[in-house]
Amino acid sequence: MKKDWPLWEVFIRSKNGLSHKHVGSLHAADAEMAIENARDVYTRRNEGISIWVVESSNITASSPNQTEALFDPANDKVYRHPTFYDLPDEVKHI
Amino acid sequence: MEKLHDLQEIFQARIDADEKIEPKDWMPDAYRKTLIRQIAQHAHSEIVGMLPEGNWISRAPSLRRKVALLAKVQDEAGHGLYLYSAAETLGVDRETLIDELHTGKAKYSSIFNYPTLSWADIGAIGWLVDGAAIMNQVMLTRTSYGPYARAMVRICKEESFHQRQGYEILLTLCRGSEAQKAMAQDALNRWWWPSLMMFGPSDKDSQHTEQSMRWRIKRKTNDEIRQQFVDATVPQAEFLGITIPDPDLQWNESRGHYDFGPINWDEFWQVVNGNGPCNRERIRARVKAHEEGAWVREAALAYAEKRKARNAAATKVA
């Protein structure tokens, strides 16, 4: 039998109050074993208190070719930023 | 044709602007190939690199030394895994990478084809081999390919303990009996030149350097990092009170660097091409571990299937 274990993406929460962050990937036969492997591969020095694993094939990513189409609409909307609004300096705490 | 040319120009412009390249971005085939070769070679080095040190785990002179060496070797396994997964983002699969190591198609660092004859060798490896690897890896934290750079940041954080534990072993031996100090000197004699060879052929003979620099895969040439290593290491040897086996080694005031003698490149190419003292033994050990681990990989898959079936049955009942 020649079959690779599937690939999993690993996300770690380093401490409460922070979100999980992608740290890399690994191979494992199923999700539970992926978590056990992630513990050994990615948290040998207390790097985390919580692990998420997602099978890589289940991730849908935006395409880099569409970067412009996707993000352009936000580009010209300067009025979404606080600096767009002119207020006199005397006005405080705003 | 025109379009490919444009893509290449845009790509190079991004590199020149120090932008990172991420897995799904367009990249020239040759860039992808170079990275796969380099990252795989790096991963294989971490994995094969466990063998010479693993040889001494059961014979470490104290429990303190043993847990440290065990943790270090385990880190190297982790480094191999980070790197394989970085290589996989480029579209090559793990099994292919492992096959290429086992069939001799892929290379790994030639340093790991030397034997570890005494406990002092474990000190010398941590100090010199990990020390040399750190120089190279610190440079690579700024490499242009995102996943490779991130793996390097993680690895560099873990490496410094490796070098310190090695140096501490030698320091202890050098402060011990005459016989212990002689052991440390003997280890330095055998590991010094192979460590300098770790940085690869001299710039004038290195076929990949120029293109790799243009793509910012590498940020320094082989000779530059080699010099940096020599400059950092000579004072450390002086502190230990042992002698680097190079009669030409001396401080050059005008260059602001140490001059050192010629490297035996014949030896380097002999070892790279499979004729070092332990090449065959290393690959044999890797293949054996892989084959004898086959049942574990199969059992894990079978267990995963069983667990899935059991969970499915349980949800049906509920």
Ligand SMILES: [Fe+2]
């Ligand atoms: Fe390493």
Ligand SMILES: [Fe+2]
């Ligand atoms: Fe290391």
